[in-house]
Amino acid sequence: MGYFDAASSAPLHPVARQALQASLDEGWADPARLYREGRRARMLLDAAREAAAEAVGCRTDELVFTSSGTKAVHTGIAGALAGRRRVGRHLIVSAVEHSCVLHAADTHEADGGTVTQVAVDRAGAVTVEAYGRALRDDTALACLQSANHEVGTEQPVAEVAGVCREAGVPLLVDAAQSLGWGRVAGDWSLLTASAHKWGGPSGVGLLVVRKGVRFAAQGPADERESGRAAGFENIPAIVAAAASLRAVRAEAAQEAVRLRELTERIRARVPGLVPDVEVVGDPVRRLPGVVTFSCLYVDGETLLHELDRAGFSVSSGSSCTSSTLTPSHVLKAMGVLSEGNVRVSLPFGTAAEDVERFLEVLPEAVAGVREKLGAPVGEAVVREEDVLVVDSLGKRCPIPVIELAKVIGEVPVGGLVRVLSDDEAARLDIPAWCEMRGQEYVGEEPAEQGTAYLVRRIG
Amino acid sequence: MGYFDAASSAPLHPVARQALQASLDEGWADPARLYREGRRARMLLDAAREAAAEAVGCRTDELVFTSSGTKAVHTGIAGALAGRRRVGRHLIVSAVEHSCVLHAADTHEADGGTVTQVAVDRAGAVTVEAYGRALRDDTALACLQSANHEVGTEQPVAEVAGVCREAGVPLLVDAAQSLGWGRVAGDWSLLTASAHKWGGPSGVGLLVVRKGVRFAAQGPADERESGRAAGFENIPAIVAAAASLRAVRAEAAQEAVRLRELTERIRARVPGLVPDVEVVGDPVRRLPGVVTFSCLYVDGETLLHELDRAGFSVSSGSSCTSSTLTPSHVLKAMGVLSEGNVRVSLPFGTAAEDVERFLEVLPEAVAGVREKLGAPVGEAVVREEDVLVVDSLGKRCPIPVIELAKVIGEVPVGGLVRVLSDDEAARLDIPAWCEMRGQEYVGEEPAEQGTAYLVRRIG
Numbered sequence: 001m002g003y004f005d006a007a008s009s010a011p012l013h014p015v016a017r018q019a020l021q022a023s024l025d026e027g028w029a030d031p032a033r034l035y036r037e038g039r040r041a042r043m044l045l046d047a048a049r050e051a052a053a054e055a056v057g058c059r060t061d062e063l064v065f066t067s068s069g070t071k072a073v074h075t076g077i078a079g080a081l082a083g084r085r086r087v088g089r090h091l092i093v094s095a096v097e098h099s100c101v102l103h104a105a106d107t108h109e110a111d112g113g114t115v116t117q118v119a120v121d122r123a124g125a126v127t128v129e130a131y132g133r134a135l136r137d138d139t140a141l142a143c144l145q146s147a148n149h150e151v152g153t154e155q156p157v158a159e160v161a162g163v164c165r166e167a168g169v170p171l172l173v174d175a176a177q178s179l180g181w182g183r184v185a186g187d188w189s190l191l192t193a194s195a196h197k198w199g200g201p202s203g204v205g206l207l208v209v210r211k212g213v214r215f216a217a218q219g220p221a222d223e224r225e226s227g228r229a230a231g232f233e234n235i236p237a238i239v240a241a242a243a244s245l246r247a248v249r250a251e252a253a254q255e256a257v258r259l260r261e262l263t264e265r266i267r268a269r270v271p272g273l274v275p276d277v278e279v280v281g282d283p284v285r286r287l288p289g290v291v292t293f294s295c296l297y298v299d300g301e302t303l304l305h306e307l308d309r310a311g312f313s314v315s316s317g318s319s320c321t322s323s324t325l326t327p328s329h330v331l332k333a334m335g336v337l338s339e340g341n342v343r344v345s346l347p348f349g350t351a352a353e354d355v356e357r358f359l360e361v362l363p364e365a366v367a368g369v370r371e372k373l374g375a376p377v378g379e380a381v382v383r384e385e386d387v388l389v390v391d392s393l394g395k396r397c398p399i400p401v402i403e404l405a406k407v408i409g410e411v412p413v414g415g416l417v418r419v420l421s422d423d424e425a426a427r428l429d430i431p432a433w434c435e436m437r438g439q440e441y442v443g444e445e446p447a448e449q450g451t452a453y454l455v456r457r458i459g
Numbered sequence: 460m461g462y463f464d465a466a467s468s469a470p471l472h473p474v475a476r477q478a479l480q481a482s483l484d485e486g487w488a489d490p491a492r493l494y495r496e497g498r499r500a501r502m503l504l505d506a507a508r509e510a511a512a513e514a515v516g517c518r519t520d521e522l523v524f525t526s527s528g529t530k531a532v533h534t535g536i537a538g539a540l541a542g543r544r545r546v547g548r549h550l551i552v553s554a555v556e557h558s559c560v561l562h563a564a565d566t567h568e569a570d571g572g573t574v575t576q577v578a579v580d581r582a583g584a585v586t587v588e589a590y591g592r593a594l595r596d597d598t599a600l601a602c603l604q605s606a607n608h609e610v611g612t613e614q615p616v617a618e619v620a621g622v623c624r625e626a627g628v629p630l631l632v633d634a635a636q637s638l639g640w641g642r643v644a645g646d647w648s649l650l651t652a653s654a655h656k657w658g659g660p661s662g663v664g665l666l667v668v669r670k671g672v673r674f675a676a677q678g679p680a681d682e683r684e685s686g687r688a689a690g691f692e693n694i695p696a697i698v699a700a701a702a703s704l705r706a707v708r709a710e711a712a713q714e715a716v717r718l719r720e721l722t723e724r725i726r727a728r729v730p731g732l733v734p735d736v737e738v739v740g741d742p743v744r745r746l747p748g749v750v751t752f753s754c755l756y757v758d759g760e761t762l763l764h765e766l767d768r769a770g771f772s773v774s775s776g777s778s779c780t781s782s783t784l785t786p787s788h789v790l791k792a793m794g795v796l797s798e799g800n801v802r803v804s805l806p807f808g809t810a811a812e813d814v815e816r817f818l819e820v821l822p823e824a825v826a827g828v829r830e831k832l833g834a835p836v837g838e839a840v841v842r843e844e845d846v847l848v849v850d851s852l853g854k855r856c857p858i859p860v861i862e863l864a865k866v867i868g869e870v871p872v873g874g875l876v877r878v879l880s881d882d883e884a885a886r887l888d889i890p891a892w893c894e895m896r897g898q899e900y901v902g903e904e905p906a907e908q909g910t911a912y913l914v915r916r917i918g
Contacts, residue, residue: 024660035464
């Protein structure tokens with residue numbers, strides 16, 4: 001089997017399954033009750049909290065269980081912002097945070113707050129300096145992921161935490177992608193995570209708020225989870241989450257070496273196996289199990305279907321996948337190609353043969369999609385004075401780039417191609433194509449319909 | 460075994476366990492993904508939604524799964540209020556709603572909204588007329604439980620829904636206690652429920668919003684569950700919740716008759732077995748498995764411990780239980796005795812022998828607690844002119860009532876007893892004792908310390 005989408009959700013770890021089944025009999029009662037079933041549930045909850053706090057490296061009274069990682073992020077951001085409302089209403093996030101962080105930032109902005117998005121480099125990483133520059137007197141909170149969920153790039157969390165600490169600003173770290181691998185280094189103030197990313201069950205998130213951090217939980221609360229997560233505790237799932245976190249941690253050091261070697265194979269060999277590929281994300285400072293690449297002239301959704309038929313489950317940040325029509329905000333912020341994007345994220349225990357088999361089927365899958373898409377451009381091309389105009393209006397990624405690539409040879413060196421497109425992905429993919437192909441991206445301008453992208457032939 | 464606290468949380472139904480275990484292998488992936496594991500998860504989620512919608516009696520696109528019943532209530536109330544913000548910011552709730560409803564109402568009030576609490580009669584029921592009177596031009600939403608969680612009294616939901624519908628006001632029904640027994644009748648607009656109350660797993664709530672009801676989900680959202688419940692779906696638990704709802708419904712008609720007969724035994728026999736008991740809640744319009752009574756001169760927490768030692772797990776709305784120092788808001792709103800309060804809520808499948816055994820151990824447990832508490836009053840009693848003053852300052856429920864009962868015989872018929880108390884429960888329990896004992900409750904007045912409660916001896 002080739003389930004290579006652990007960054008979305010990992011299969012349930014055997015330890016999680018055992019713990020869940022065992023605690024279904026013991027953990028269903030209300031832990032606030034005084035009778036035996038309630039006391040048993042309370043003991044399970046307390047033990048799970050101790051195990052999770054040990055794994056995070058925090059005090060037990062700093063950690064609460066939420067109903068998901070998303071809920072932990074939403075609660076953490078809202079509570080930290082409210083706790084420091086007197087200081088100001090400025091929030092800092094990186095441009096490549098998980099969408100749940102960006103949604104919370106949108107809500108804050110809609111509510112009158114201000115948000116600074118810190119840009120990333122082409123590898124997807126922020127710099128400490130950029131976070132330092134973003135800090136203001138009215139900054140209530142800064143957020144930074146420990147590692148990126150789409151390209152695997154690790155962020156300089158400890159250094160950013162240091163800069164924030166100096167400025168007296170709490171840093172919330174979204175550790176969803178990395179907590180299974182190890183503790184988050186540095187002097188952070190809040191931390192969030194999600195159990196189903198490390199092989200725990202769905203329905204459990206962690207929110208850690210360090211002692212001394214001002215925090216005012218928002219919305220209706222009750223007496224559960226220190227008033228930070230209302231609603232009946234899901235104890236069997238919490239027990240399974242804590243047990244599996246401990247289990248994956250015990251294997252983490254060894255498994256990280258193994259998976260890093262496997263993703264390194266993909267990083268190294270894909271460019272040789274598939275023409276016109278860009279491997280994205282930091283080659284060194286990255287999660288062990290994640291590797292992402294984009295294939296020119298390929299429709300991401302069709303490629304996913306081809307790979308699925310060949311037995312491999314991967315995800316894509318291309319614009320033409322799932323229900324979304326815009327390319328992934330992560331790839332956009334990095335300024336890399338989004339078309340034909342594939343993220344491979346290996347779950348714990350992935351067999352080397354499965355990776356080898358993936359490398360076998362990938363070239364054919366990509367070639368097949370390219371063949372299907374190799375439509376003639378013909379009638380859509382018009383020569384206006386010294387400019388070649390390609391009308392790609394109404395055509396979706398990757399067609400505009402394919403049409404550009406087909407005609408670039410028809411203009412003389414120094415000549416211009418003008419691509420008309422109303423597909424949002426073109427804004428990202430045409431400049432990325434120019435960079436990959438050594439052509440000059442001149443810029444964009446509004447057209448009668450859609451946008452015109454100007455490219456000068458260099459070579 | 461005598462777990463008699465199903466209204467808090469029911470043990471996992473065997474069907475829920477089977478469904479959970481079966482779907483752990485199939486339901487862990489992201490249902491938004493296009494590959495096989497994602498499609499399988501999506502199919503499970505869709506099937507569970509169909510089953511749940513069928514049980515509720517709504518369209519599948521009206522029902523979303525939340526992370527708990529509490530979360531469903533919070534989301535439902537906030538969304539419905541926001542959706543009708545132009546109409547006004549008035550919210551109606553009954554005085555005996557679950558605390559999660561009252562917490563949402565508090566939040567609304569703190570945010571500048573207005574709230575009307577509709578009073579209940581001594582049986583715990585609201586009247587349609589009272590809801591009708593509470594409706595205003597600026598009423599955005601009304602909330603009413605289908606049945607009370609502490610005393611089992613059923614509310615006239617269909618009739619209240621009718622009055623609300625006429626006024627153009629949506630009614631949100633908290634069906635947490637009744638959904639396992641059957642659909643909620645009437646033309647309600649929103650409905651909430653909680654799976655662990657019917658034997659489903661923790662971590663699953665239902666929120667139903669009828670088509671045409673104005674609804675604006677608050678806070679950060681994502682694309683999951685129609686934008687009404689952010690965060691990764693907990694599909695194995697959702698599957699188990701839906702499967703167990705179907706299963707308990709199949710047994711509901713038969714089991715309702717059986718449990719009603721068992722609770723009827725308790726209702727009928729407890730007053731004969733235990734002196735000075737008040738059985739509370741509607742004797743006819745009530746949930747099949749719930750019966751609640753209060754024992755004079757008994758400390759609720761100590762009684763719970765005694766019953767726990769005898770093998771029975773029940774809960775209590777007394778002031779002296781768990782972490783709370785005020786009596787249950789439900790008993791308070793009903794104006795009934797709160798001391799020595801016991802709620803028996805029988806889970807599906809409760810054996811008749813267990814109920815018989817409970818009726819055997821109860822009298823001894825109550826007598827034991829009363830014996831321990833039979834403290835002399837002596838030095839705390841002072842005769843001032845024609846009034847006997849009992850100083851119960853610093854003494855907690857049920858001591859003030861015990862001291863009152865001990866001295867009432869020492870004043871002549873027509874004479875007054877003045878009980879000084881700083882225990883919040885006295886405000887409820889002294890009038891309730893007067894009613895039970897046929898003495899006249901004259902009223903309360905502020906004292907130098909605490910409050911003075913005046914009682915006139917009638918007989």
